[in-house]
Amino acid sequence: MVHFLVDMLAGRFYKFGFTRHFPERELRELMNVELITLREIRMRLKAPFETSFGVMQDRRIVLLEVIADGTTGWGEVTTGETPSYNSETTETAWHIISDFIAPLIVGKCLAHAKEVATLLGGIRGHQMAKAGVENALWDIEAQQKGVPLSELLGGTRRQIVCGVSLGIRETPQALVRRVEEELRCGYQRIKLKVKPGKDLEYVAAVREQFPDIRLSVDANCAYRLEDADHLRKFDDFQLLMMEQPLEWDDIHSHARLQAQIRTAICLDECINGAGHAYAAIHMNACKIINIKLGRVGGHSGASKVHDVCWEHAVPVWCGGMLETGIGRAHNIAMSTLPGFTLPGDVSASSRYWDEDIVEPPIEVTEAGTIHVPRTSGLGYKVKHDLIDRLSVRNKHWKAEATSAAEKFVGKGI
Numbered sequence: 001m002v003h004f005l006v007d008m009l010a011g012r013f014y015k016f017g018f019t020r021h022f023p024e025r026e027l028r029e030l031m032n033v034e035l036i037t038l039r040e041i042r043m044r045l046k047a048p049f050e051t052s053f054g055v056m057q058d059r060r061i062v063l064l065e066v067i068a069d070g071t072t073g074w075g076e077v078t079t080g081e082t083p084s085y086n087s088e089t090t091e092t093a094w095h096i097i098s099d100f101i102a103p104l105i106v107g108k109c110l111a112h113a114k115e116v117a118t119l120l121g122g123i124r125g126h127q128m129a130k131a132g133v134e135n136a137l138w139d140i141e142a143q144q145k146g147v148p149l150s151e152l153l154g155g156t157r158r159q160i161v162c163g164v165s166l167g168i169r170e171t172p173q174a175l176v177r178r179v180e181e182e183l184r185c186g187y188q189r190i191k192l193k194v195k196p197g198k199d200l201e202y203v204a205a206v207r208e209q210f211p212d213i214r215l216s217v218d219a220n221c222a223y224r225l226e227d228a229d230h231l232r233k234f235d236d237f238q239l240l241m242m243e244q245p246l247e248w249d250d251i252h253s254h255a256r257l258q259a260q261i262r263t264a265i266c267l268d269e270c271i272n273g274a275g276h277a278y279a280a281i282h283m284n285a286c287k288i289i290n291i292k293l294g295r296v297g298g299h300s301g302a303s304k305v306h307d308v309c310w311e312h313a314v315p316v317w318c319g320g321m322l323e324t325g326i327g328r329a330h331n332i333a334m335s336t337l338p339g340f341t342l343p344g345d346v347s348a349s350s351r352y353w354d355e356d357i358v359e360p361p362i363e364v365t366e367a368g369t370i371h372v373p374r375t376s377g378l379g380y381k382v383k384h385d386l387i388d389r390l391s392v393r394n395k396h397w398k399a400e401a402t403s404a405a406e407k408f409v410g411k412g413i
């Protein structure tokens, strides 16, 4: 009886006579989206994180829990609390998912998680909101196929290489001490956040102390093209890259700057999809691209950006948005694709959180790597009870009890 009910709820009506119209194999492989739960949780970072656009500490994070055919998948929305990194916020994501995305996805039968991107094609922008939903479906698809998410994405690495991103500090000395601690943990690349007035002196102090480490800077759009003479001074420090020095939507100015400095420019904020990557590469606006799942709309968008970069021999790495373990687990899976040849900003849970919402927490080896999980789906267990305790609001969308076969026909997938 219980199984019967589970099957009913899971929409597996094909077992009761629909198989003559719809090949069983095809139907079984569809993801029948039964329930979407949207939650906002509050989590406090262990320490404030300062970038050129402001300080982050009290995080408001939106999580997606999607159930299809009895399988649960998780996604994280990587927005900031304010529209300072990009135009999205926790609140805009809540609005767009509640009023547009969830109603469109619930009750649909999907053959592949990437179809979410097609279904959401009529919604302009809001990449991070879209990514939260799409990525939960990727987790489900991987579990249903019994493979690790990394494998479903086409990833090949068994370990990924890790770097850290260090927020702006009070003094160069304080920064140097912090770098030393991170190097002791094994991290393979150090990225320093910089802004006008807190830049060359800080980089010089770190470089003097550690002449051989892989070092980069991230300006989060804090400079203008007129600062080119100033930015050229970074060429003295043998940096791996300078990330997003100029405005968030200005690829062309980066091309003009790249022609005037030796340090490789890496674009972050400017790249919201494969078209931007293609334009930036062809304009010589950068030599490296940072891929963030949220910024490019989820795993399908990330794969496309990756592929454009791969075809043009442009190295990529995985950026971070101070994620919980759910977002980190997605980042780890994505980082196994072949083009991710540089250390990413995917680091240990314990650098940010007293207690992460997945177990085991994400851990980094002494060699500065993360072992990619070999179990199906995300490969980490989500702590449901903890999430419930951290939640400040939630919303549910439940599929109407129509048969899978009807949806299969009706939606023309």
Ligand code: OSB
Pocket: 051, 085, 164, 165, 218, 220, 268, 319, 320, 321, 322, 323, 345, 346, 347
């Ligand atoms: O530009 O990479 C960025 C955090 C918030 C907003 C933007 C950025 C960052 C980081 C953090 O650098 C990286 C991490 O999650 O460890």
Ligand code: MG
Pocket: 218, 220, 243, 244, 268, 269, 290, 319
């Ligand atoms: Mg950045």
